[in-house]
Amino acid sequence: MSDELSNVVREQGPFVWRSLRYLGVPEPQLEDLCQEVFIVIMRRLASFEGRSMLRTWVYGICCNVARSAARKRARARERPGAEEHETPVAEQQTQILAAREVYAVLQETLLALPEETRMVFVLFELENLPMEEVARSVGCKSSTAYSRLYAARTRVYGALQHAGLLERGQTLAEVM
Amino acid sequence: MRTPEPVRWIDAGSEVPETLRTALRAARADAPSTQLLKRVEAGVRAQGLGPRTWPFESAKLPLASSLAFLLALAAGASVQRRSQRQGQTAQQVAQPSVQAQPARSTRLELAPPAAGSSEPLDSKRRSSAHKPQPSHQNPTRPKTDEIALLRAAHRMLAVDPKRARAILQQHARDYPNGDFVEEREALSVEALLRAGMPEEARAHAKRFVLRYPRSPYLRRVHACLDGQLD
Numbered sequence: 001m002s003d004e005l006s007n008v009v010r011e012q013g014p015f016v017w018r019s020l021r022y023l024g025v026p027e028p029q030l031e032d033l034c035q036e037v038f039i040v041i042m043r044r045l046a047s048f049e050g051r052s053m054l055r056t057w058v059y060g061i062c063c064n065v066a067r068s069a070a071r072k073r074a075r076a077r078e079r080p081g082a083e084e085h086e087t088p089v090a091e092q093q094t095q096i097l098a099a100r101e102v103y104a105v106l107q108e109t110l111l112a113l114p115e116e117t118r119m120v121f122v123l124f125e126l127e128n129l130p131m132e133e134v135a136r137s138v139g140c141k142s143s144t145a146y147s148r149l150y151a152a153r154t155r156v157y158g159a160l161q162h163a164g165l166l167e168r169g170q171t172l173a174e175v176m
Numbered sequence: 177m178r179t180p181e182p183v184r185w186i187d188a189g190s191e192v193p194e195t196l197r198t199a200l201r202a203a204r205a206d207a208p209s210t211q212l213l214k215r216v217e218a219g220v221r222a223q224g225l226g227p228r229t230w231p232f233e234s235a236k237l238p239l240a241s242s243l244a245f246l247l248a249l250a251a252g253a254s255v256q257r258r259s260q261r262q263g264q265t266a267q268q269v270a271q272p273s274v275q276a277q278p279a280r281s282t283r284l285e286l287a288p289p290a291a292g293s294s295e296p297l298d299s300k301r302r303s304s305a306h307k308p309q310p311s312h313q314n315p316t317r318p319k320t321d322e323i324a325l326l327r328a329a330h331r332m333l334a335v336d337p338k339r340a341r342a343i344l345q346q347h348a349r350d351y352p353n354g355d356f357v358e359e360r361e362a363l364s365v366e367a368l369l370r371a372g373m374p375e376e377a378r379a380h381a382k383r384f385v386l387r388y389p390r391s392p393y394l395r396r397v398h399a400c401l402d403g404q405l406d
Contacts, residue, residue, distance in 0.1 A: 009217045014207035021206070031212055035219040042220055102199035125185055126204045146179060153185070157192075166193050 008045075009038055012058055015127060019059055022110065022122045023066035026073075036065050055129060056137045102165050109159040113152055120145050121152035223395075322347065322354050329363055337370035362393040 016037050017030065025033050040061050048057055110118050116138055123134045124145075135145035160166050183190045186200040208216075325347045332340035344364050347354070354360075361384050368377035381397050388394065 005220060006217060009213050009220070013213045013216065017208045018203075018206055031208070031216065034208065034212075035216045038216055038220045039223055102195045103202045106196075106199050106203060124182075125200060128184070131179075131181055142179065146182075149182065157196075160196060165195065 005038075005042060008041060012038075012041070012055075015055060016058060016062055018122070018126065019062040020066055022118055023062060023115065024111070025066050025069060029069060033065050033069055036069075037061050040065065053129070053133050055127065056133050059123070059137045101163070102160060105159055105163050105165060106156060109156050110152075113155060116140070117148045117152045117155075120148040121156070124149055322351050322356055325350070326356055326359060326363065329360075329367070333363070333366060333370060337367050340367040341371055358388055358393065361387075362397055365397050 013034070016034055020030055020033050020037070037058070041058065044061075048054070110121065113121070119138050120134055123129045123137055124131060129137065131142060131145055131149075134149075135142045138145065138148075140148070157166075185192045186197055186204065190197070325343055329340045329343040329347065332343060341364070344360055344367055347356075347360050351357070351360075361380070365377050365381045365384060368374075368380055384397055385394060
């Protein structure tokens with residue numbers, strides 16, 4: 001069946017997935033929360049006023065769902081016996097993981113960043129949002145978003161250098 | 177004056193080493209599988225949230241806000257259940273078979289204990305558990321009758337909730353092991369509430385929650401009772 005719901009899930013699914021992941025949702029909960037996000041999207045789609053990019057709006061929903069789930073986890077601590085879901089690493093991803101170690105350090109470093117810093121990096125570098133939309137998404141001024149981006153870059157690049165994973169010797173200043 | 181956008185690390189114009197750019201491309205390519213997205217879509221659809229059903233005003237009609245709800249029951253729920261039986265769906269869908277229920281649920285009686293409901297649902301389930309049975313009590317009746325009953329109950333909910341209850345009880349008698357028992361029980365919560373029986377609705381909802389801990393209608397049952405559940 002191909003209709004608006006199918007299109008929304010197909011088009012926004014990967015973005016929702018990554019956003020939830022970088023918002024700290026544990027792997028076993030990703031699918032469930034992905035579904036929750038789309039339930040909210042479908043309930044509220046009619047009220048989307050187009051004052052921001054659709055992705056900014058969707059990202060806001062991801063934040064709410066992820067935070068609500070985090071509160072529940074904090075209260076209940078994971079239910080015992082929760083099912084493990086399939087590893088969501090896409091085939092194409094495994095194929096292009098020549099820089100697997102870099103990827104691993106990147107992930108580790110990103111998840112160790114404060115959320116507001118991490119999400120600026122993710123939305124700008126991975127999701128390709130303009131900085132203005134990034135700032136709107138995370139609810140800060142543009143200047144703050146720029147500062148956070150540089151802070152995140154510094155941490156990521158520093159971690160990779162520290163791990164000896166950068167083959168050439170560009171300094172941080174050169175890549176900023 | 178606007179600050180110019182920085183060059184993204186992933187872009188060719190940036191000075192970062194190729195390995196980092198490759199890793200960023202990998203991070204950007206991280207996406208759920210097509211199968212997973214299909215499961216997500218099916219789960220959303222099972223909530224009665226197809227494209228033409230929103231916005232969904234749960235405060236007004238928490239369980240059955242639109243006709244599409246029942247259409248979704250007919251079109252989607254049984255498919256969902258089949259996939260659950262086949263172990264394809266990790267959660268969200270109903271648990272229709274006796275074997276699939278948690279052990280404690282076999283003690284429950286979900287059908288309203290009203291006149292005409294001659295036997296507790298669970299005893300019927302237990303008595304039928306040892307032998308294979310068609311999903312309908314009367315094999316000559318087409319499945320559409322089951323859907324038609326639920327549709328009729330749905331129509332009656334707002335105008336005559338007692339009648340809706342009676343129809344749901346009839347469904348319980350005619351289709352104790354039907355394909356839409358879970359939907360019937362979810363609708364029964366609202367019917368009881370609308371019929372001015374909040375305590376019964378609350379008790380029914382509690383049993384529903386215990387029996388179908390992963391029901392896609394769980395949220396609606398909670399919303400229906402507006403936080404009355406413990």
